[in-house]
Amino acid sequence: xxxxxxxxxxxxxxxxxxxxxxxxxxxxxxxxxxxxxxxxxxxxxxxxxxxxxxxxxxxxxxxxxxxxxxxxxxxxxxxxxxxxxxxxxxxxxxxxxxxxxxxxxxxxxxxxxxxxxxxxxxxxxxxxxxxxxxxxxxxxxxxxxxxxxxxxxxxxxxxxxxxxxxxxxxxxxxxxxxxxxxxxxxxxxxxxxxxxxxxxxxxxxxxxxxxxxxxxxxxxxxxxxxxxxxxxxxxxxxxxxxxxxxxxxxxxxxxxxxxxxxxxxxxxxxxxxxxxxxxxxxxxxxxxxxxxxxxxxxxxxxxxxxxxxxxxxxxxxxxxxxxxxxxxxxxxxxxx
Amino acid sequence: xxxxxxxxxxxxxxxxxxxxxxxxxxxxxxxxxxxxxxxxxxxxxxxxxxxxxxxxxxxxxxxxxxxxxxxxxxxxxxxxxxxxxxxxxxxxxxxxxxxxxxxxxxxxxxxxxxxxxxxxxxxxxxxxxxxxxxxxxxxxxxxxxxxxxxxxxxxxxxxxxxxxxxxxxxxxxxxxxxxxxxxxxxxxxxxxxxxxxxxxxxxxxxxxxxxxxxxxxxxxxxxxxxxxxxxxxxxxxxxxxxxxxxxxxxxxxxxxxxxxxxxxxxxxxxxxxxxxxxxxxxxxxxxxxxxxxxxxxxxxxxxxxxxxxxxxxxxxxxxxxxxx
Numbered sequence: 225x226x227x228x229x230x231x232x233x234x235x236x237x238x239x240x241x242x243x244x245x246x247x248x249x250x251x252x253x254x255x256x257x258x259x260x261x262x263x264x265x266x267x268x269x270x271x272x273x274x275x276x277x278x279x280x281x282x283x284x285x286x287x288x289x290x291x292x293x294x295x296x297x298x299x300x301x302x303x304x305x306x307x308x309x310x311x312x313x314x315x316x317x318x319x320x321x322x323x324x325x326x327x328x329x330x331x332x333x334x335x336x337x338x339x340x341x342x343x344x345x346x347x348x349x350x351x352x353x354x355x356x357x358x359x360x361x362x363x364x365x366x367x368x369x370x371x372x373x374x375x376x377x378x379x380x381x382x383x384x385x386x387x388x389x390x391x392x393x394x395x396x397x398x399x400x401x402x403x404x405x406x407x408x409x410x411x412x413x414x415x416x417x418x419x420x421x422x423x424x425x426x427x428x429x430x431x432x433x434x435x436x437x438x439x440x441x442x443x444x445x446x447x448x449x450x451x452x453x454x455x456x457x458x459x460x461x462x463x464x465x466x467x468x469x470x471x472x473x474x475x476x477x478x479x480x481x482x483x484x485x486x487x488x489x490x491x492x493x494x495x496x497x498x499x500x501x502x503x504x505x506x507x508x509x510x511x512x513x514x515x516x517x518x519x520x521x522x523x524x525x526x527x528x529x530x531x532x533x534x535x536x537x538x539x540x541x542x543x544x545x546x547x548x549x550x551x552x553x554x555x556x557x558x559x560x
Numbered sequence: 561x562x563x564x565x566x567x568x569x570x571x572x573x574x575x576x577x578x579x580x581x582x583x584x585x586x587x588x589x590x591x592x593x594x595x596x597x598x599x600x601x602x603x604x605x606x607x608x609x610x611x612x613x614x615x616x617x618x619x620x621x622x623x624x625x626x627x628x629x630x631x632x633x634x635x636x637x638x639x640x641x642x643x644x645x646x647x648x649x650x651x652x653x654x655x656x657x658x659x660x661x662x663x664x665x666x667x668x669x670x671x672x673x674x675x676x677x678x679x680x681x682x683x684x685x686x687x688x689x690x691x692x693x694x695x696x697x698x699x700x701x702x703x704x705x706x707x708x709x710x711x712x713x714x715x716x717x718x719x720x721x722x723x724x725x726x727x728x729x730x731x732x733x734x735x736x737x738x739x740x741x742x743x744x745x746x747x748x749x750x751x752x753x754x755x756x757x758x759x760x761x762x763x764x765x766x767x768x769x770x771x772x773x774x775x776x777x778x779x780x781x782x783x784x785x786x787x788x789x790x791x792x793x794x795x796x797x798x799x800x801x802x803x804x805x806x807x808x809x810x811x812x813x814x815x816x817x818x819x820x821x822x823x824x825x826x827x828x829x830x831x832x833x834x835x836x837x838x839x840x841x842x843x844x845x846x847x848x849x850x851x852x853x854x855x856x857x858x859x860x861x862x863x864x865x866x867x868x869x870x871x872x873x874x875x876x877x878x879x880x881x882x883x884x
Contacts, residue, residue: 227593256691269619283691286722289714289717289718289720289721291715291717291718293680293711293714293715294680294683294711294714294715294717295719296680297679297680297681297682297683297684297715298680298684298687298710298718299684299687300680300681300684301621301669301681301682301684301685301687301688301698302682302685302687302688302691303684303802304669304670304681304685304688305619305666305684305685305688305689306688307688307691309684324674324677324711325677325680325681325711326674327750328672328677328679329670329672329674329677329681333656333662333670334876334878334879335876335877336652336656336660337651337652337655337656337660337662337664337670337876338650338652338653338655338656339653339875339876340651340652340653340662340663340664340665341662341664341669341670341810342879350804351797373877374566374878376878396879397879397880398878398879423704430685533599537763541672559813
């Protein structure tokens with residue numbers, strides 16, 4: 225746990241993100257924001273940046289045209305000269321229209337220059353899903369980004385982690401992408417009042433258990449905790465919230481599964497070539513001899529995300545799917 | 561700087577680009593090295609003239625055919641050649657090659673292998689200069705083909721809206737890879753595209769270094785004065801096709817190529833300087849032999865340099881440490 229014994233205040237996840245931006249703008253003159261609709265009076269599609277352009281001016285909280293390539297490129301160039309830009313990609317699906325800047329440039333400029341240039345850029349924005357936004361506003365696109373060396377990627381599940389991850393991202397010397405589950409924007413929790421960081425690559429065991437490890441992140445963490453609660457007394461479930469997907473905390477995951485011998489990986493993204501496959505593979509390669517059975521995946525169906533509630537629920541993984549998967553691990557025969 | 565000194569400086573830069581290119585092609589055709597190479601032959605005058613209006617504190621971004629832009633901005637010739645032949649001493653430690661030459665010490669900030677890919681980044685460099693009240697100007701070099709890419713349009717629009725200190729220099733060499741320009745756009749002058757962003761657009765003969773200098777100097781001055789970006793279309797021609805040694809250039813009409821070679825900007829500018837009385841033949845020859853030695857030294861340095869260690873493949877992915 226990274227939450228120290230310090231003063232906290234209970235706020236929503238979206239407020240925690242706004243607080244991280246406010247703190248960064250006030251403490252570091254190199255920080256600036258750019259993105260679509262982020263200035264007042266709207267202050268972002270969901271009001272996340274409300275008040276910041278009024279407080280810090282439109283030079284440092286910059287409204288842009290609807291031009292994602294230009295937004296990311298401007299962030300990259302400014303970052304190369306010492307700024308700490310925070311670019312907003314409003315909804316994660318829009319990475320599709322600027323992936324060249326993200327994957328071919330931000331991620332690779334340090335490497336291609338032999339370390340002579342650096343891109344301390346933060347990119348943040350909403351990751352939707354579960355809100356009836358349909359196929360082009362609901363995707364969990366983390367695998368697009370995780371397949372690109374040079375990027376760091378994080379996804380929070382609590383207000384405290386949201387503030388900590390964003391603060392760490394802003395001050396990190398490499399490009400960091402924060403995917404913010406919009407379904408959790410209104411979730412409340414205690415958040416440290418002062419500066420708060422979540423060290424790069426550090427997972428958090430959100431619930432300690434003995435029988436099965438659930439490895440998950442972002443919007444599925446509350447589902448995993450609900451499943452663990454439902455199974456309490458029957459199966460003792462440990463929930464590992466990765467928080468950082470690149471680099472990810474293999475050590476904590478392997479330690480947990482070494483203890484439980486059983487693992488289920490859950491994410492909202494579609495199953496095929498999703499991050500769960502990578503996690504599963506690493507667990508299997510490292511812990512083959514202690515595993516009681518195969519590592520299971522609970523993930524989105526291999527379809528586009530549908531619109532109507534009934535259809536979207538059928539597509540998305542839920543608490544019941546996870547409960548079922550956790551129970552099924554009990555059917556494995558011990559390797560004796 | 562006197563006009564004479566400036567013009568001789570432009571010629572020296574053109575000749576440095578020319579001689580380096582000749583040496584590179586010779587290394588490849590002789591089989592001494594086997595590398596992908598995009599020859600700038602024919603386009604020497606553009607960055608030589610533009611750079612004459614820049615200071616070491618200004619920035620550039622360019623594209624895979626950008627060795628001439630990089631040399632003109634003042635990158636270390638030894639490191640540039642070493643990079644292209646893939647040596648540890650290269651400007652990018654052998655990790656970039658010709659498609660990713662960069663040397664931030666002299667303002668060569670990024671070279672992209674993606675057509676048009678560095679244009680949005682040029683805006684960011686200019687934005688940082690604007691936000692820190694620096695005088696620096698950024699030049700974004702790219703080809704005619706890049707002006708059909710979405711990133712070009714997004715970037716010019718944003719640069720105009722924010723009045724960024726950036727100058728977009730399109731080196732219109734008439735071909736996007738193997739496709740003639742007019743097969744892929746319906747505007748005679750690429751500079752006309754500037755009008756749609758509310759930005760000045762100027763077409764200039766890129767093979768005329770004096771004319772190119774005047775146009776570039778005015779645009780750079782305008783950017784430095786906070787008056788915003790300009791799109792310059794500098795017309796030119798590509799003598800060696802797309803990828804040197806691979807492209808057979810059947811799609812380029814022979815008479816068109818012959819006319820371009822007859823108007824070769826390097827000897828043409830040399831003759832003009834002598835004709836204008838700026839320098840005697842022997843003065844020019846002495847500049848050339850100095851540069852020839854420099855290029856020979858660079859080639860010698862590159863070939864004598866060690867290849868990268870295999871473990872170098874795993875560093876520089878992130879700022880600290882190697883592993884994700």
